[in-house]
Amino acid sequence: MKQHKDAHEALSVVLSGQRIFVHGAASTPLRLIDGLVSHAGRLRDVEVMHLHTFGDAAYADPACAESFRVANLFVGGNMRRYYDGGRVDYLPCFLSEIPALFRSGERPIDVALIHLSPPDDHGFCTLGCSVDVALEAIRTARTVIAQINPRMPRVHGDGFVHISRIDHYIEVDDPIPEVPRPVLGEVERAIGRHAAALIEDGATLQMGIGAIPDAVLGALHGHRHLGVHTEMWSDGLLDLIEIGAVDNSRKKSHRGKSVSGFIMGSNRVYEFIDDNPSVIQARIDWVNSPHEIAKNPRVTAINSAVEVDLTGQVCADSIGHRIISGVGGQMDFIRGASLSEGGKPIIALPSRARNGASRIVPALRSGGGVVTTRSHVHYIITEYGVANLYGRTLNERAEALIAIAHPDDREMLAREWRAIRAVSG
Template identity: 55%
Template sequence: MFKTVSAEEALKIVKSNDKIYIQAAAAVPTVLIKALANRHEELRNVTICQLHTEGDAPYANPEYAESFHVNSFFIGKNVRHTLKAGNGSYTPVFLSEVPRLFKQNIIDLDVVLIHVSVPDRHGYCSLGVSVEATLAAIDNAATVIAQVNPQMPRTHGAGIIHHTEIDYFVACDEALPTHDMAEPSAIENKIGDYVANLIEDRSTLQMGIGSIPNAVLSRLTNHKDLGLHTEMFSDGVIDLILNDVINGNYKKINRGRALTTFLMGSKRLYDYVDDNPFVEMRASNYTNNTAYIKQNPKMVAINSAIEVDLTGQVCADSIGASMYSGVGGQMDFIRGASLSDGGKAIIALPSITKYGISRIVPTLKMGAGVVTTRAHTHYVVTEYGVANLYGKTIKERVKSLVEIAHPDHRESLDKAYFEMM
């Protein structure tokens, strides 16, 4: 049905000055990117467009700066160094709008590197654990190169493509990158308690990966009829689904299904989603579309922050002027939950950093990005409680946020804001 070639043979199609998109997260096509990086001596000015990818990114080596430039739509740890080294850039964009960059030819792609399941008897492959902007990239790019892997789960939803849409197949048989669940700390468990208490039965959830989402999920075992409409999920939802806590029965969008655009977790997660029709994968312009999100009643969006100022401005993408991650889908879901009937938009974060610095601050650091504006911020949660800012004046917000700051910083926060005003 299809003929495979070596990665080296397939990547010969890449030319200097090309633009390439790489499938994201745990679906990163590692065999293909290694072969691409190995051509660094021959290539010049190749732009790599990407969201977060797991594992190594050898093309991001500063020594290859003349060969490759990384354009990140969300900055992962493996390419963060490129911004300071000069061989990388960041494009601020909502996750919901990344496909539009390709659909409207704002970014013209020459090549897309993807990672798919083995074609079925009808010739269809699955994009597996990451759809995000890959479908739009496939439609836009002149050449599609696929790493085909029997260990890639075959997921249901929109991430299905026919083998005729692929120009080169490169065979591999390797495990996907895993992201094991960390045990929440005492502080994270307290935050989890507060957030879980805000979630009502028949709510629909959006949350990311990490210890705070895990802490929240572990406290939902007695809830009933929850739904899942999120940009990503990990292992923490599996037992809730198996025990009928998450069943999607009261969602309005994709009722009876868990909706997501990418997955990242353990092998248990990948095995669970394989050929599982309950899990529906869609492109990020669908999962993160505010118009769809808001249709779910009691939509609960749980997101994190680097720091929150006393008026409710949320910085989630930078440390001062230094870019750290990206806008991602936070605003897509904050706005969608805010507009939902009975919805709740939640920012959850520890009150201090590991160095004891307050994460609730009088003003954001110089150069810090405002990902969620003060007008969009509703609930802020720390281990010291919940501040509901919606409909509150600036003075009332200051009071509420000081009350959930770390006790060691409350007086100085109050004083700093008073002196500033």
């Protein structure tokens, strides 16, 4: 283990042709990324691989084309402008299966860049806000380079990393990236009310970050004995914990604990999770295992979509051929919730996009990826209501989806569905 004076010096061990894993979400090691980019002049054909990250991702800039290429496991907002499907590409994989991708040698990691809390008296740091796939990256990487930060929360669970596992490190004192809370409109609030009506007291929740998840959580303040087993969470869930609506008392797995793979939000969230034994961050192949998810009662999984076709196919990672996010854990939790006793897998989306186009469509646009298949889908929610597609024929599904589309789009959708039936019949 070697301490370095700065990130440029620490990253001098990276060689051309290597594959670099970058810790993601609120644990993005921004100083180490700057150090990596500072070596662009000498490096060639280095692959950078990660989930969603913060920062400007300068290694993806065309100015660094000879030095770096990117394999996105999730295309975050900072990467969309660089995505070209070539040098900056997307690797589709269920989030729960990414650790196996590392272990199998299918995508071996040469260097892992990670962001840690300081070591305790026994020499253990933690992965803080983001355990997810980073734990397996550390276990399989040939070289581990860390930035150690006293502002990183010390979080209980699987994310302990002994200082002896670190090959090179720098010390920083930087704020953890924060995510501002979304502004909720009436569309999101209506979706939240519809979703909350499906959620029972004692349910186990999975939902992400953004306006719709926050609207759902905001509509649950009157609920009791809710539990948390989720890929990630943020401020909206903390509100429910603080008022006692979430107490994790009815869960069968890790009762009394809020379980997740990563957390990102405001500094208020980071202060809450610091050394808090009621919060567990676990490796993502366990958190997102449908078998583990299903152990809990009434798992209610709420995920989003770009568009849903009239047979129930859900596109959630692209607009046509343009990748805007990733497969993530949607299918992991859709399947886990459906296997849970009393579980409810839900896809929630506004009836229309910002440009006014219907997001319930006769057919997915060309190039649109099917993230959740029509065989897996159960509930679809818009601001106009709930369509339960489980156990429904294709024609029954189309009728139910048309009924929750924007009123001005329903005639068009019905006409298009009649045309589809005429061709398919």
